[in-house]
Amino acid sequence: MSFFPGFTKPASGVFLAIALSGCVAQSGGPGIGEGALLPRLAGNEEALKDISALERAHLQLIATNLVGTLVQIPEMRPATATLQFNKPESAYGNAVIRALEDAGFGMQMVSADQGQNFVSYSKRLSETESGLVTDYALAVGKIQLSREYVVDEDAVFPSSLLRISGTDYIADIELADNIFAEQGGDGNVFISGAQREGIPDPELKASTVDVRAFDQLPQDKRTLQETVFSDARQRYFENDAKRQAPELDNYVKHRRTVLIFDDNTTQMMGNANKRAVRLLVREFSDDDIMVIKACLDADGKDDASMNRAIRVEEELAGYGVPTEAAYIAPCARASYRHASDDSPTPVELVHYRPR
Amino acid sequence: MTQHSGDRALYRAVCAHRAFYRLSTASLLTAALALSGCAISEGYGPDRLRGVSAGPSAESLSEADRAMFDDLSGIVAQIFEPLNTTLQINRDNADRRMQYFVDTLADKGFGIQRVSADQGANYLSYTRKNTEQPDEVHLSVAIGAVLVGRDYRQLNDDAVSPNSVVRLAGTRIPVAVSDTSSRRFKVEDPSLSEAQYVASLGLDEASPVISLITPELVSNVSNRAANGPSLQALNSSQVEVNNLFYGSESTFASVLDDYQRIDRQVIVFGNDSMVLGNTNKLLIEQFVDSKLKDSDVISLVGCSNGPTALEIGNEGLALGRAQRVTQALMSRGVARHQVLDEGCWAPTNVGDRFPSRGVVMELWRSNT
Numbered sequence: 257m258s259f260f261p262g263f264t265k266p267a268s269g270v271f272l273a274i275a276l277s278g279c280v281a282q283s284g285g286p287g288i289g290e291g292a293l294l295p296r297l298a299g300n301e302e303a304l305k306d307i308s309a310l311e312r313a314h315l316q317l318i319a320t321n322l323v324g325t326l327v328q329i330p331e332m333r334p335a336t337a338t339l340q341f342n343k344p345e346s347a348y349g350n351a352v353i354r355a356l357e358d359a360g361f362g363m364q365m366v367s368a369d370q371g372q373n374f375v376s377y378s379k380r381l382s383e384t385e386s387g388l389v390t391d392y393a394l395a396v397g398k399i400q401l402s403r404e405y406v407v408d409e410d411a412v413f414p415s416s417l418l419r420i421s422g423t424d425y426i427a428d429i430e431l432a433d434n435i436f437a438e439q440g441g442d443g444n445v446f447i448s449g450a451q452r453e454g455i456p457d458p459e460l461k462a463s464t465v466d467v468r469a470f471d472q473l474p475q476d477k478r479t480l481q482e483t484v485f486s487d488a489r490q491r492y493f494e495n496d497a498k499r500q501a502p503e504l505d506n507y508v509k510h511r512r513t514v515l516i517f518d519d520n521t522t523q524m525m526g527n528a529n530k531r532a533v534r535l536l537v538r539e540f541s542d543d544d545i546m547v548i549k550a551c552l553d554a555d556g557k558d559d560a561s562m563n564r565a566i567r568v569e570e571e572l573a574g575y576g577v578p579t580e581a582a583y584i585a586p587c588a589r590a591s592y593r594h595a596s597d598d599s600p601t602p603v604e605l606v607h608y609r610p611r
Numbered sequence: 612m613t614q615h616s617g618d619r620a621l622y623r624a625v626c627a628h629r630a631f632y633r634l635s636t637a638s639l640l641t642a643a644l645a646l647s648g649c650a651i652s653e654g655y656g657p658d659r660l661r662g663v664s665a666g667p668s669a670e671s672l673s674e675a676d677r678a679m680f681d682d683l684s685g686i687v688a689q690i691f692e693p694l695n696t697t698l699q700i701n702r703d704n705a706d707r708r709m710q711y712f713v714d715t716l717a718d719k720g721f722g723i724q725r726v727s728a729d730q731g732a733n734y735l736s737y738t739r740k741n742t743e744q745p746d747e748v749h750l751s752v753a754i755g756a757v758l759v760g761r762d763y764r765q766l767n768d769d770a771v772s773p774n775s776v777v778r779l780a781g782t783r784i785p786v787a788v789s790d791t792s793s794r795r796f797k798v799e800d801p802s803l804s805e806a807q808y809v810a811s812l813g814l815d816e817a818s819p820v821i822s823l824i825t826p827e828l829v830s831n832v833s834n835r836a837a838n839g840p841s842l843q844a845l846n847s848s849q850v851e852v853n854n855l856f857y858g859s860e861s862t863f864a865s866v867l868d869d870y871q872r873i874d875r876q877v878i879v880f881g882n883d884s885m886v887l888g889n890t891n892k893l894l895i896e897q898f899v900d901s902k903l904k905d906s907d908v909i910s911l912v913g914c915s916n917g918p919t920a921l922e923i924g925n926e927g928l929a930l931g932r933a934q935r936v937t938q939a940l941m942s943r944g945v946a947r948h949q950v951l952d953e954g955c956w957a958p959t960n961v962g963d964r965f966p967s968r969g970v971v972m973e974l975w976r977s978n979t
Contacts, residue, residue, distance in 0.1 A: 364723070365720075528817060532849075
């Protein structure tokens with residue numbers, strides 16, 4: 257694959273020659289800088305210096321792929337899980353820790369392997385009948401994820417299903433495999449899907465993805481790592497809301513408050529709302545539930561409202577309310593709100609107790 | 612995921628568009644690279660968009676600032692157990708002082724969680740401002756509902772000297788302030804090496820009303836005559852509470868299920884008065900200093916039963932008295948969520964159940 261696909265090689269060469277005339281023997285070409293891969297906490301810059309910008313980009317894709325899957329596992333909700341880790345000694349380690357940070361996990365540096373959610377990872381190179389493949393693994397406590405990846409020219413692609421062990425909940429997981437297709441390819445094909453390690457699944461959902469040259473997106477148009485993680489989290493909450501809708505007839509309302517967000521897009525709650533949540537949760541008992549009504553302006557899907565509801569559910573989780581006890585109510589038409597409306601936005605929070 | 616329809620016309624159109632796009636992109640890229648050297652993209656991570664620098668970048672922080680944050684981080688590590696506590700900070704926060712503070716806390720063993728907004732029970736923020744005194748800086752850090760602050764005097768040689776005691780709000784955990792002089796931290800007045808518990812005024816802004824909607828309440832409201840005493844009202848935390856004149860059970864009974872009553876005192880107020888007075892202040896001070904532990908809860912029942920000449924009536928007087936005691940407790944560092952205040956009000960006497968004009972203050976301790 258040429259750096260400028262679609263051009264003849266001489267033309268590409270001219271462009272490259274001009275481009276490179278302004279710089280001296282850096283690790284030029286496509287790729288990413290060290291800063292994008294370096295953990296904010298306890299990063300190891302030295303470990304990133306020995307690899308090219310392109311290799312760093314590959315590692316970022318792989319770490320995003322694995323961590324984007326991890327955040328969809330119920331036991332590993334970033335809002336409540338704090339992970340323990342050691343200072344990374346390798347480039348892959350840097351990429352993993354940085355991705356976990358960006359996914360929103362609490363990160364705690366420990367001196368050995370303390371903690372229930374200790375992060376470990378590995379990278380193994382194998383010579384197989386399909387050529388050289390590299391198996392990347394990530395483990396957090398008892399949950400393990402691994403997948404093989406293969407490098408083809410400037411791109412990296414998965415070459416196996418993503419294997420998961422240590423959890424029973426993989427049915428709703430959706431892999432962020434589109435990030436590999438965005439690199440473009442020359443008729444590359446890779447397999448997409450997740451399976452439980454060592455357990456045959458007759459209902460396994462796997463597909464193949466063909467990647468062509470026209471799939472390639474410019475670097476700044478590709479899906480952001482942040483978007484991969486937030487989409488994965490949002491999908492988890494949406495699925496969770498569908499799965500555990502409570503029978504409200506079995507409950508009575510106990511308390512109610514209305515949190516006011518400054519506008520339709522903000523995620524900042526502010527001290528006053530946070531204090532109200534803290535006081536409300538004070539009376540929460542084991543069998544109680546909290547119902548979050550954020551969507552008042554439409555019948556159906558409303559991303560801004562869902563984000564606000566998720567924000568409130570995360571806040572509740574931060575104060576110890578389990579996910580299964582917090583329920584995001586579906587949209588109900590109460591008033592019309594224009595898309596450009598930036599006035600304060602309410603979220604109703606109702607505390608129910610069993611009858 | 613990519614799907615191929617085999618539509619050749621569409622494919623050609625896409626190719627043509629991409630060829631043009633690549634030509635433009637390549638030209639621009641070439642110019643940019645030639646002019647600026649080999650700038651490498653920061654990837655598709657959030658840093659590139661937000662300009663957040665990755666990794667610690669606290670090198671440019673002054674020694675004086677480091678000394679102040681080191682001082683307060685030592686206090687924070689006494690209030691919260693580092694190995695069991697995760698602090699939240701906003702992931703867009705690239706402030707170098709905050710980065711240094713976070714690195715320091717992480718070194719002490721705290722978990723650090725970077726959140727997209729202000730999520731979390733232990734959301735971390737700080738305020739640094741110049742006071743009215745020349746060369747004096749006030750630094751305070753907030754972790755959830757807990758506030759730690761201190762004044763420092765800036766010295767000429769990039770050093771600081773503590774210029775006040777350590778002020779703590781929202782917690783009563785005992786802390787040791789062991790100031791030790793060093794090159795950048797000079798202890799000039801050893802009498803300031805202590806902690807003082809104060810009210811968290813900065814965090815105590817008006818919050819949303821939390822209303823009661825129990826079926827019993829709804830039923831009572833419909834049954835009672837409209838001209839009788841009110842059945843519920845808002846307490847000092849904007850939480851709706853029942854008038855205990857009409858019921859024997861506290862609004863917060865469920866909170867106290869796992870607690871045991873340790874002590875009970877009655878704060879007596881003057882007729883139609885919400886003035887606490889020196890004696891009652893001393894009583895509250897002794898109550899907090901000698902008996903209260905950080906996981907305890909204090910229940911208050913403010914009472915006003917009997918005739919009153921005040922326009923606010925018995926309701927305002929009862930809850931006002933409870934609020935006054937709440938303020939006194941908070942001024943001693945008690946967190947607002949530790950105080951459960953409610954009231955008992957009626958134009959007639961309630962007998963022995965509650966005092967006519969006072970606040971019943973009870974200390975509750977967890978059984979676990």
